[in-house]
Amino acid sequence: MKTDSTGLRTQDSSRFVFVIPLIMLISALTVILLYLIYYAVSDNYANRTALTLTGNALTVSVGQGEISGDALEVRQVSSQGVAFASITGITLSADTYSALRWTIDGFQDDVVIDFIWATQTDPGNMQKVQLTPSNDSNALNLNAESSWQGTIVGMGIMVTGHLSDPVIVHQLKLQQSDKPALMDFLGRFWSDWTFLETWSQRSVNFIEGMPHKALMPIVPAVALWISLCFAIYLGLFFTRRVPLTLVPFTVFILTGWLILDARWQWTLWNQLESTKTQFGDKTPEQKRLAGEDGGLFQFILEVKKFLPAEPTRLFIITADPYEGTRYLRSRARYHLLPHNVFSLLSALPQHYQPGDYLLVFPPLQDLQYDRNAQLLKDKHNNLPAKLVHQTASGALFRMQDRPL
């Protein structure tokens, strides 16, 4: 029996040349069709593209409330009889979302719960619509609200009335109820696959590999495609049209892997181009200036002019060194190297020695500086310190001897 260099019979090899690409093509078309069908039926499209806000993402600005697991419990209204729980700093297009589904417990007589939002064009003017529980679905048609338009920059709930029990906000879910046309679907699939991911601080932890809310997540789609290839080939084997060997299965997997890697390599090259644009042909100092925290580095360069050339001891004070200002104080410390920096303070240090430096990043509510007395003051401490340098970014002090 004639065999080729792969060990397969020549007849099998020539058949594979046609059969395998055909199986791949049929499988690819089937995958696209399956995704289209999946999003065409039921609420799959609306659920996939929904923007879900759990209660614990809301902040109570008026009244009193408490986070309980994923939910928010609004426990008390203000003296004006109202409580606000909202999220701000968001940007989403009102056109994208046409329905609100909400999960809220604690509806009671004499208490009105409104869905509230603010738009970019009129952020100070809060819009509202009352939420009414129903037996089948707690849904609100946002298209019916004339002020649901433009860019939404904040949203949440307003509770009005006398609360006898807490109002528990579990979830607010914005949905796209209108399904796109076929070509728009295909366009979305294409944009999912041509999405270019850039490096972020999370890249060493995980690679997302697709846009948020992708309709056709790439890795599962390729895995599905390979599974279909397997199924079709096995079907052909059971009907005795092809032999059972590892060849086609190996080819299917390697092709799938190559598709993913080609896409990933394309992402890497694009990222490399932007890296070169951002940092190429620059000195180490210029690179840091061109970095994400270039402004901070610029400030540290100024500060360094007032520090001794030899490494010295320096305290950094920020408002919330373990959470909110962690990045700021860590980067500042890194830029200040090789100075010996203690960066974990949110108040004046208890232990220091004259000649130590103190770098203060605003805002720090309790910290004050008395220029005449050359004293730094907070709730617990008064420290003699000389202001060395000050800008809007921060202030540098040099610690003095304690008065006898």
Added chain:
Amino acid sequence: MMSLVLAIVLPWLLGVVWLRKGGVSQWSLLLAYGYLLGILFTTLLLRALDSLGLTLSFPLCALLLSVLIFFGIQQTRTLWQWNGSGSLAAWRHQPFWHHLLFGLVLVGIAVKFYGFAVEIGARPLYPWDAWTTWGVRPQVWFEFKQLVPFVDAASWLATDHSLTTAYLLEAWHYPPAVSLIQLWMSLGYGQWHESMANLPWLLCGVALGLGFYGQARLWTGKPLLSLVFTYLLLSIPLLNAHVALAGYADLWMATIYSLAAIALLQWLRTRDRAQGLLALLLGLTCALVKVEGVVWLLTLLPVASAALTPRRYRFGLLLLLVVLLMLWFWNGGFSATLPGLGTIYLQPERIEIPYLGRFDVAYSPNWEPFLDNFFVLGSWHLFWYVLILLVVVAMPKIATDRLLLIFSAVVSSGLAMLFFLFLMTEAREWAAKYTSINRLFLHITPLLMFYGLILFQALRAQSPNTNPLSEPQSA
């Protein structure tokens, strides 16, 4: 610039020369293991010089390395003898399309590494731990030319205010080897330069590729198959991120642990003394790289000790282990105070190991981060799909093949450790936040890829026809 080249070449040459003397003959293994062991030895040399109170200077270290290289060459008569003519002849007799595919895959890998090199050269130190921990220490050490200690906040505040007494580092207990590698490069370059300090990450990636290929070639005897699996490993996006965004210790941990484990398995398979040497030396360095390196090393011990135990005592050893485990559980675990380290607690509800951390044990399954990270997001391509498929299909072979069983035991103990960590302890938070679930699995990834290769090889052997990646024996 010359001294920078020396900073790369000298440790590498040192490793190659002494491994050659140790009996390692395959060129890719010499280059891979040689670089890793050479650079890690250099970090120990820096520590030794510092503990002697000497100023850390590049000329002194380079001189000492050169002397060791010279002695190595003197001792190694077979250094320049190459006995690969047989494999070269077999390589030449392969069909043209094998050569063509081999070349294409090689170009694909080279293109990737070219990109990584440019990225490392252009981008300042980027990922979080790189500039909060690993990259902080070498800058200070370079400034003072001594290994100034790094301490926690309380110790810093309690110091006597002398500048070089101590520096603050929140992760002060992390092993220093990776930072010392950066220091070594800086000493060679003559100043702290982020890109130059990170150059070893590129070389570590190269060493991983060479080591994996060399071991795969030895195991399977098939260059193209070996190179394809090397490419599959080196194309994993998360691994790529750890080379391109240099500065984390995980790439080193993955390379060192996996290459040590593969060498151990090679030794179990062939009893080749050189492989045993590679496994031993690289295995011992695990603890120098990351805190969890000790735990990784421990995952190799059951198989290694079983292999070293005479066959007639193995059942007794297993029985003893089971009895000890039952006694341990019955007794509610145990705790012991180790001088200079602190108290170690190994209890059913609490595990606490100094420098590693405390873990309260309670089963709380949350599989969603695993499913999302391994099967949906883009960190792994199809790695986990393919590995699971191979294990399932090869299960009958695994059950009957002693070597596959041993290999399965090694990877199972590593995976069991990770699943225990993420499902049974508070580390489930790391998984839920996606911060370290992938990075910790990365440590065992090269070993798992090698396992996949061996399973594929086993399946291919039982397949009625061969497949396009098969070639004549050529190793």
